[in-house]
Amino acid sequence: MxxxxxxxxxxxxxxxxxxxxxxxxxxxxxxxxxxxxxxxxxxxxxxxxxxxxxxxxxxxxxxxxxxxxxxxxxxxxxxxxxxxxxxxxxxxxxxxxxxxxxxxxxxxxxxxxxxxxxxxxxxxxxxxxxxxxxxxxxxxxxxxxxxxxxxxxxxxxxxxxxxxxxxxxxxxxxxxxxxxxxxxxxxxxxxxxxxxxxxxxxxxxxxxxxxxxxxxxxxxxxxxxxxxxxxxxxxxxxxKLSDKMDPNRLACFSSQCPASMCATTGEDWICEIPVDVTDQGPVFFTYSIEKLALGQDWQILFIGTRTLIASDAGKYLARIKVPELPLPGGEYRLNLFLSGAKPADGSPRPAFDSRSWTTGNSLKLYVDGPKKPSLVTMPLMVEYT
Amino acid sequence: MSIMGFERADFRFMLNLWRMSLADRYLGSALGGAWAVLNPLLMFALFTFVFGFVFQARLPGADSTMAYSIWLICGYGPWLANTEALTAASNSIIGNAGLVKNMSFKTEVLPIAATLLGLIPLAVSIIFLLGVQLLSGSGWKWSLAWLPFVVFVQFTFLAAFGVMIAAITTFVRDFGIVLPNLLMIALFSTPIFYPIEAIPSVAQGVMALNPIYIIANSYRAVLLGDQFVPLVNLLVLEFLSLGLLAFSLSVFRRVKGYFPAVI
Missing domain, CATH: 3.40.50.300 (P-loop containing nucleotide triphosphate hydrolases)
Known part of the structure; x- marks a missing residue:
């Protein structure tokens, strides 16, 4: 103390x-x-x-x-x-x-x-x-x-x-x-x-x-x-976000889903997320990698494209593959989302499950590598006239 | 170094509060600070008219209304300071709830700073009196040298009551409502508008112990220079007031923790 x-x-x-x-x-x-x-x-x-x-x-x-x-x-x-x-x-x-x-x-x-x-x-x-x-x-x-x-x-x-x-x-x-x-x-x-x-x-x-x-x-x-x-x-x-999920939802992340994972800068990174689907219907998967810049906001670094991963009941593995991971060393959050097909009447897409900082259960991603102030370095050209 | 539990910084804070409440007092009125001067003058005129002209009050040994008027203001001017000081002190905690609830400071500086507001009508009265005396041809009097001491005694006395009244009013709001009447009773039962000789001789001896009378009488002695300044009485009053102030502060400090719960 x-x-x-x-x-x-x-x-x-x-x-x-x-x-x-x-x-x-x-x-x-x-x-x-x-x-x-x-x-x-x-x-x-x-x-x-x-x-x-x-x-x-x-x-x-x-x-x-x-x-x-x-x-x-x-x-x-x-x-x-x-x-x-x-x-x-x-x-x-x-x-x-x-x-x-x-x-x-x-x-x-x-x-x-x-x-x-x-x-x-x-x-x-x-x-x-x-x-x-x-x-x-x-x-x-x-x-x-x-x-x-x-x-x-x-x-x-x-x-x-x-x-x-x-x-x-x-x-x-x-x-x-x-x-x-x-x-x-x-x-x-x-x-x-x-x-x-x-x-x-x-x-x-x-x-x-x-x-x-x-x-x-x-x-x-x-x-x-x-x-x-x-x-x-x-x-x-x-x-009390954990209570807000529908218990009878069509798909969810398996309880075996890891809470944190590691990766190395510049190396191919693959991670597999187990997903349980309980009934017939399209299930889409997407992910994002974000980092909290204290005092500023969450910065979204990657957003995956929404991908159809299942259309029938069963156990699936959603695989994320990032070749030559371009993230500098540090701690990140991996957010995962499962959603359904967009309804024809224009109402929002049904959300099945999420692992994100907004629901307090995002996955921690520890990247091993050199620390850099920014993700990419943009070339800057200054012309003097 | 600390005096009665106040540090140097607390005195600075007190001065700043005093300035602030002084500005607040007359803020928002068209004539602003002019009322600080006009108000006492208005009251002087009123009482001179009522007692001097309507009741034809005269002083023993002098037959002019002018002499009576000056004599009256010598006692009533300092009384205005009492009213101003104690009324302001009674409201000093409730009126500054914003500060009390949001700033960390010794709240006992509030009633003391409020008490010192009484200096304004006092200063106006004294300057007015000295001006009138100068115009009517009477010059410098050595008794005036005692003026700072009398002011000091008066404000020790007022601070002692002010701190206590502030604490009481915060818990019992009713006290703030009856205070003006209590002050009025004190004013009329003290020989301020009338000479002490006007009351029965038995009561005169008791009245000599009345602190308000001692103060009013001292101002008369100092400003008129026609009698000895009652130094012994003042000195005793000063010590009693200091004791009372210490007691008031101890009561105030005991209850001030409850302020956030009642304002």
Whole structure:
């Protein structure tokens, strides 16, 4: 445990947070220090650690205690038990705003934020300019906040809160703000910060965000951590995807299907996937090889063509053959799909089974070989005139 | 170094909060900060009219309304600071719920920063009084040298009550509703509009122990220079206030963990 704590920038051990459930009549009892009969256990013995240079995801339903956890990590909520250790300045990106009403102008908001966060006055001018540019508010910065649209306000808050580089970021759903253009900018900024080696916690119920940004994740339910580990697996458990498959489907991947496989760069790679077909009907097979670029997205490297592999009941082997495998060394995901024929009425093709990161059961493909920054090197010709 | 559990950074934070709430106080009104000056002047005019002209109140030994008016403002100006400070303090936690729930800081700086808002009406009153005195020909008085000390005692006293009131109001909102009435009762039961000689002599001895009276009387002594500044009383009040402030802070720190649950 102590060895683990050394590399972590944020550690939370057995954190308990509870809120008294009191009516407005019995609040007086709280003030007098009397026993409270009912408590809401918002966090129950939650332990997690954030390794240096990575963002840890926390997913859960509404009211699971996600926001409470984030505020506890930031030191806003007092602990009823356990402890939280922060090794570095924390930037909290939750429930933005709150700098005293909507009567102030955007610029005043920034000034207040900078002042309360004790940013050195010498940096103010450049930071305000930077926030103005990033938020794309332009001259609207001099208007009062109540004239802003929800998206504009969110842009201002996000730009301000991320203007100063902190070491630990606690992010609560804020990436879901603004229009798509601005969301893309937010992502870019988070990626840049991530590249600089910041750490943090991302709390959201947008599971795709977690898959893109976090290697490790936790699922929170009723104030407890109910699952932890690889984001992919945690998300799948959270979405309960395994339950969504039709048990009477026509075809499925056999249970003998391997969970991982190995290959070598430049050598022919062949893999065989056992498929069980239970009845008559066309079964198509396709595959893709993808790689997770942290903070960006899953990058599709190969997509196989959809191939008819069976039209009657029986046990089959789907064979993938890639001559002189052009993948650099590293860890990839092999996604497999089984589907039926496209119906004549134009409705979507029936899906029989899949092994992919979206369902949390993709196959791991370890490629042995030299690591390269890109898959192919495109020749670049520059002409001087 | 820490004073009563506050570090240097906390005092800086307090100052920033003070500025912020000062701006919030008058934000959104057309005349903005001008109200900080106009409001006290309006009240001075009102009370001068009611007591000086309608009730024809006179001070013993002086028969002009002007003398009474100056005497009244010497006591009532500092009282405005009490009202402003305690009202702001009572709302300081609830009104700043956004900060309390989202930022990690010592919440006890909120009521203290709010209390210091009382400095504005106080400054307006004192500047107004000194201006009037200058115009009416009376110059520098050495008693004015005690002014910073009196202000310091008053704000220690106010901070002690402000912190406690902020904690109570957060749990019992009703307190915020009755506070203006309580302040009104305190104002009229203290010799601020009338001289202490106007109350029965038995009560005078008790009234001499009233901290609000001690403060109001001290301001009169300092600003009018016609009597000795009650230094002993002030010193005792200062020590009692410091003790009360320490107690209020300990209560506040005991209950502040519950704030997120009740705001």
């Amino acid at each position: 102590s060895g683990k704590a050394v590399n972590s920038v944020l550690v939370c051990e057995n954190a308990c947070v509870r809120f008294p459930l009191v009516s407005s009549y019995s609040r007086w009892r709280l003030f007098r220090g009397r026993e409270v009969d009912e408590w809401h256990e918002a966090l129950n013995s939650v332990s997690l650690s954030v390794p240096h240079g990575s963002i840890v995801g926390v997913i859960g339903r509404n009211g699971a205690g996600k926001s409470t956890l984030l505020r506890t990590l930031a030191g806003v909520y007092p602990l009823a038990g356990g402890r939280v250790v922060r090794l570095g300045p924390v930037s909290a990106l939750f429930e933005l705003g709150g700098m005293g009403g909507l009567l102030i102008t955007g610029r005043q908001y920034i000034l207040r934020w900078l002042r309360l966060n004790e940013v050195s006055r010498r940096e103010w001018k450049s930071l305000i300019e930077e926030i103005r540019e990033f938020s794309e508010l332009g001259d609207r910065l001099n208007d009062r906040l109540y004239t802003y649209s929800a998206g504009m306000a969110a842009r201002l808050y996000f730009s301000t809160a991320t203007s100063v580089g902190h070491e630990i970021y606690l992010i609560d759903e804020v990436l879901a703000v603004g229009d798509e253009h601005f969301q893309a900018k937010c992502w870019k900024r988070v990626r840049e910060r991530l590249a600089k080696g910041v750490s943090g916690v991302l709390v959201t119920h947008d599971w795709s965000a977690i898959l893109r940004l976090c290697e490790q994740s936790f699922e929170l339910d009723n104030g407890r951590i109910v699952a932890s580990g690889d984001s992919e697996e945690v998300i799948c458990g959270y979405l």
